[in-house]
Amino acid sequence: xxxxxxxxxxxxxxxxxxxxxxxxxxxxxxxxxxxxxxxxxxxxxxxxxxxxxxxxxxxxxxxxxxxxxxxxxxxxxxxxxxxxxxxxxxxxxxxxxxxxxxxxxxxxxxxxxxxxxxxxxxxxxxxxxxxxxxxxxxxxxxxxxxxxxxxxxxxxxxxxxxxxxxxxxxxxxxxxxxxxxxxxxxxxxxxxxxxxxxxxxxxxxxxxxxxxxxxxxxxxxxxxxxxxxxxxxxxxxxxxxxxxxxxxxxxxxxxxxxxxxxxxxxxxxxxxxxxxxxxxxxxxxxxxxxxxxxxxxxxxxxxxxxxxxxxxxxxxxxxxxxxxxxxxxxxxxxxxxxxxxxxxxxxxxxxxxxxxxxxxxxxxxxxxxxxxxxxxxxxxxxxxxxxxxxxxxxxxxxxxxxxxxxxxxxxxxxxxxxxxxxxxxxxxxxxxxxxxxxxxxxxxxxxxxxxxxxxxxxxx
Numbered sequence: 001x002x003x004x005x006x007x008x009x010x011x012x013x014x015x016x017x018x019x020x021x022x023x024x025x026x027x028x029x030x031x032x033x034x035x036x037x038x039x040x041x042x043x044x045x046x047x048x049x050x051x052x053x054x055x056x057x058x059x060x061x062x063x064x065x066x067x068x069x070x071x072x073x074x075x076x077x078x079x080x081x082x083x084x085x086x087x088x089x090x091x092x093x094x095x096x097x098x099x100x101x102x103x104x105x106x107x108x109x110x111x112x113x114x115x116x117x118x119x120x121x122x123x124x125x126x127x128x129x130x131x132x133x134x135x136x137x138x139x140x141x142x143x144x145x146x147x148x149x150x151x152x153x154x155x156x157x158x159x160x161x162x163x164x165x166x167x168x169x170x171x172x173x174x175x176x177x178x179x180x181x182x183x184x185x186x187x188x189x190x191x192x193x194x195x196x197x198x199x200x201x202x203x204x205x206x207x208x209x210x211x212x213x214x215x216x217x218x219x220x221x222x223x224x225x226x227x228x229x230x231x232x233x234x235x236x237x238x239x240x241x242x243x244x245x246x247x248x249x250x251x252x253x254x255x256x257x258x259x260x261x262x263x264x265x266x267x268x269x270x271x272x273x274x275x276x277x278x279x280x281x282x283x284x285x286x287x288x289x290x291x292x293x294x295x296x297x298x299x300x301x302x303x304x305x306x307x308x309x310x311x312x313x314x315x316x317x318x319x320x321x322x323x324x325x326x327x328x329x330x331x332x333x334x335x336x337x338x339x340x341x342x343x344x345x346x347x348x349x350x351x352x353x354x355x356x357x358x359x360x361x362x363x364x365x366x367x368x369x370x371x372x373x374x375x376x377x378x379x380x381x382x383x384x385x386x387x388x389x390x391x392x393x394x395x396x397x398x399x400x401x402x403x404x405x406x407x408x409x410x411x412x413x414x415x416x417x418x419x420x421x422x423x424x425x426x427x428x429x430x431x432x433x434x435x436x437x438x439x440x441x442x443x444x445x446x447x448x449x450x451x452x453x454x455x456x457x458x459x460x
Contacts, residue, residue, distance in 0.1 A: 023120040026127035033149040063162030073177040074193025084291035088314030097161035097169035104447035154181040178216020211236040251293035271308035280324035281351030345380040361435035370399040378407035388415040391424035
């Protein structure tokens, strides 16, 4: 076994250097496990199951059994729902873990305790503990292969939460649900957000098939929190809930009236709550309603100390960047949103209605992964803008620039091609003439662009 990467020494600089080196080594080794889904020609597709993560966590003392959890699956809105629910729990005085994916800038973002990302030192220490355990399991013949990137990260998060003594953890499913590593927990509540077509090569070709995978997070005799879905999804969820004798909780009563803008009141836990969220866009009403319904259920059924006042405070204090996020810089209004599929693109288009009004120039900086329906997303978004700039992103699955330009051409919009995200932002700043620039299409694009814009705004 390797020695602990965190070394106690009286020399502060040396300790900092050693921790930094350990963290860098952990990130390098972790990234070597990527990609796990689309690995290129000649590499066999990975067969997913919960067996591997179960064996790994067993060797680590089954940390997932040491705290209660809420599990959230769906196509869109999982992260926003998770962030809002976690914020409510924190405002209620509960020591709260939050595990989400993917990240915008740093992998540490995925593992948070009371809104604070896991420290580099703790991340490195946990990575090497988990990886050492995995290596030994392979040597012992108890695992046929080393765990994936996501399985390692999930084990780190669960171990971190258990050892930090969380009172509750909110876990966002990575992909699907039934075979996702997060599904190793036994959740108090299973929350299902909006479902649409995604990852069809893995989850199935129809909404019904995908819903069956998402419904894999339901437990016999458990509780499902959701909202009315597409008819195919509703039917599947109803069938599976009946089969498992799941109690359904609808968040519909916490939805505002159509057309509401800004704060709105809802009745919950016997009192009126003012819903005043920093998350912009009418689509967020559904995610916030799910978080309210889940927190109310935790209070009423499981005795958690959540009040209407702490709900209001938690909603108001939610932080979830990269979702219709506005940054004012260089006289330009930048809007960043991680819409990465057609449903997300429709929600983004609706959320931009006011921002794109008037005579100001409208520019889109766009990129996405090649397994996404590029042309369909382009048909939804590109016609809203005067100009489109496509940019390459640092991901093995990135769509080729030529394909992005072809999608723009198919939608009747000409697209400039930048050599990098930094150049795309520079071109957008110059050519937008002080108008509006929207950056969207991929989490990886938004993450890199956001880091560059924030660094510039802070004078770094």
